Amino acid sequence: xxxxxxxxxxxxxxxxxxxxxxxxxxxxxxxxxxxxxxxxxxxxxxxxxxxxxxxxxxxxxxxxxxxxxxxxxxxxxxxxxxxxxxxxxxxxxxxxxxxxxxxxxxxxxxxxxxxxxxxxxxxxxxxxxxxxxxxxxxxxxxxxxxxxxxxxxxxxxxxxxxxxxxxxxxxxxxxxxxxxxxxxxxxxxxxxxxxxxxxxxxxxxxxxxxxxxxxxxxxxxxxxxxxxxxxxxxxxxxxxxxxxxxxx
Amino acid sequence: xxxxxxxxxxxxxxxxxxxxxxxxxxxxxxxxxxxxxxxxxxxxxxxxxxxxxxxxxxxxxxxxxxxxxxxxxxxxxxxxxxxxxxxxxxxxxxxxxxxxxxxxxxxxxxxxxxxxxxxxxxxxxxxxxxxxxxxxxxxxxxxxxxxxxxxxxxxxxxxxxxxxxxxxxxxxxxxxxxxxxxxxxxxxxxxxxxxxxxxxxxxxxxxxxxxxxxxxxxxxxxxxxxxxxxxxxxxxxxxxxxxxxxxx
DNA sequence: ATGGCTATTATGTATATACATATTGGAGCG
DNA sequence: CGCTCCAATATGTATATACATAATAGCCAT
Numbered sequence: 001x002x003x004x005x006x007x008x009x010x011x012x013x014x015x016x017x018x019x020x021x022x023x024x025x026x027x028x029x030x031x032x033x034x035x036x037x038x039x040x041x042x043x044x045x046x047x048x049x050x051x052x053x054x055x056x057x058x059x060x061x062x063x064x065x066x067x068x069x070x071x072x073x074x075x076x077x078x079x080x081x082x083x084x085x086x087x088x089x090x091x092x093x094x095x096x097x098x099x100x101x102x103x104x105x106x107x108x109x110x111x112x113x114x115x116x117x118x119x120x121x122x123x124x125x126x127x128x129x130x131x132x133x134x135x136x137x138x139x140x141x142x143x144x145x146x147x148x149x150x151x152x153x154x155x156x157x158x159x160x161x162x163x164x165x166x167x168x169x170x171x172x173x174x175x176x177x178x179x180x181x182x183x184x185x186x187x188x189x190x191x192x193x194x195x196x197x198x199x200x201x202x203x204x205x206x207x208x209x210x211x212x213x214x215x216x217x218x219x220x221x222x223x224x225x226x227x228x229x230x231x232x233x234x235x236x237x238x239x240x241x242x243x244x245x246x247x248x
Numbered sequence: 249x250x251x252x253x254x255x256x257x258x259x260x261x262x263x264x265x266x267x268x269x270x271x272x273x274x275x276x277x278x279x280x281x282x283x284x285x286x287x288x289x290x291x292x293x294x295x296x297x298x299x300x301x302x303x304x305x306x307x308x309x310x311x312x313x314x315x316x317x318x319x320x321x322x323x324x325x326x327x328x329x330x331x332x333x334x335x336x337x338x339x340x341x342x343x344x345x346x347x348x349x350x351x352x353x354x355x356x357x358x359x360x361x362x363x364x365x366x367x368x369x370x371x372x373x374x375x376x377x378x379x380x381x382x383x384x385x386x387x388x389x390x391x392x393x394x395x396x397x398x399x400x401x402x403x404x405x406x407x408x409x410x411x412x413x414x415x416x417x418x419x420x421x422x423x424x425x426x427x428x429x430x431x432x433x434x435x436x437x438x439x440x441x442x443x444x445x446x447x448x449x450x451x452x453x454x455x456x457x458x459x460x461x462x463x464x465x466x467x468x469x470x471x472x473x474x475x476x477x478x479x480x481x482x483x484x485x486x487x488x489x490x491x492x493x494x495x496x
Numbered sequence: 497a498t499g500g501c502t503a504t505t506a507t508g509t510a511t512a513t514a515c516a517t518a519t520t521g522g523a524g525c526g
Numbered sequence: 527c528g529c530t531c532c533a534a535t536a537t538g539t540a541t542a543t544a545c546a547t548a549a550t551a552g553c554c555a556t
Contacts, residue, residue: 016539043507052541053541056540075547075550076505190460192459208456210442211440211458212440234442234458237440238438239438265510300510300511301512303512304510322536323536
């Protein structure tokens with residue numbers, strides 16, 4: 001069971017009290033009612049509100065802290081964390097930071113932008129059950145004068161309606177989304193691929209050249225938010241991830 | 249039997265009791281001492297062993313269950329779970345399990361084995377400061393009749409002296425190591441690469457074909473243990489990793 | 497002011513206890 | 527023999543309580 005697992009209470013599922021407290025608070029955070037930085041009620045306030053012991057409240061809050069949704073500070077209280085608090089793996093995919101870490105100038109250029117009703121492929125990529133409006137974007141990240149990565153993205157407009165108003169001409173959709181949509185879960189798929197003609201053209205490599213492909217699906221409170229595919233020429237990119245045995 | 253805080257010598261960190269219990273059990277599982285399916289001690293047994301209350305033991309076991317390392321069954325006890333799909337992919341990367349999950353038969357064949365004093369490249373890969381004995385291995389993992397992955401591995405014999413006695417003819421070094429050396433940290437590098445002639449030959453693909461390369465360095469208690477490079481033909485492999493936000 | 501002390505506060509960990517709940521092994525009955 | 531029902535057992539949740547620890551706000555003396 002993941003800590004940021006959501007059960008919609010509508011179905012009438014039986015939750016233990018600490019699970020309900022956790023779920024209530026998580027909902028307030030993911031829905032944005034409690035913005036990053038907001039101080040959530042003290043344990044003794046929640047104790048009064050739910051009419052339960054402090055241990056029960058503590059269990060819920062400890063789990064939220066471990067899941068990274070809140071930060072707890074002695075004497076000060078518990079605070080909603082800023083969504084920038086991403087796992088290392090995601091930070092690696094803030095391409096601006098990667099490029100600037102190499103000492104090169106960064107630039108994003110939009111290639112395509114289409115608003116449409118999701119087709120079957122869109123829904124498969126996003127993990128959507130029903131049709132709905134989506135925004136399809138394609139753009140190129142530059143390191144200096146050279147193409148660094150090609151980005152192909154779908155945004156679920158049912159989850160992020162404001163995205164429909166954005167042009168994303170020079171703003172990459174990744175950073176834009178991170179500032180607006182707290183994510184609760186993400187799935188990565190990483191593979192190698194030979195560049196087809198379109199990709200080779202965009203990235204300025206030979207057709208058939210090996211590329212690293214990183215795909216990411218992101219959910220917020222069980223709702224699919226976005227699917228993105230980054231395509232890197234093999235020479236330009238290595239993913240690095242460091243692990244210790246989980247939990248702790 | 250009071251509020252004793254125990255220091256865990258091996259990381260030098262001060263762990264609370266429930267964290268120490270959790271860490272001890274996790275160690276037994278990850279090192280293979282307690283194999284999948286093994287019943288771990290009952291709460292009341294751990295209570296006696298650590299001389300603490302059941303709540304403390306329960307906290308540790310609940311977290312292990314949440315992390316997916318164990319499964320808890322009322323009236324029956326708690327059991328080590330069989331290796332899982334997602335987290336295991338990056339954490340353990342056991343190719344036998346991947347192959348068998350595809351419904352194919354698995355086989356490992358050693359290609360090369362050389363014991364030598366580490367040269368500069370070996371030391372760079374392993375992260376060693378001083379020269380010392382290393383074991384260099386190359387082997388091929390098969391899925392059915394087809395090559396599935398090429399493995400190139402260095403083992404630091406100063407850290408794992410017993411490895412010098414092993415031939416690794418049909419035993420892959422990965423599982424062998426996991427059973428002997430509990431790892432405390434691992435670093436992955438993932439990239440795409442075109443197959444050179446040797447690789448193409450071993451994997452039975454065309455030269456220049458795109459491959460996914462996963463390199464892992466592993467430490468145990470600050471000592472470099474092994475460096476391994478897995479090379480997969482692009483068609484045969486996708487890495488999947490699922491994350492929830494967490495600091496770390 | 498300003499550096500140090502103290503009291504206060506919220507969280508962190510642990511205890512002992514209680515009862516609920518799921519599951520199993522076995523006793524007893526048809 | 528097969529079935530039901532019960533008692534035993536291990537985990538699941540919650541309680542009230544206790545003391546530890548980190549951080550801060552405010553006070554005091556220099």
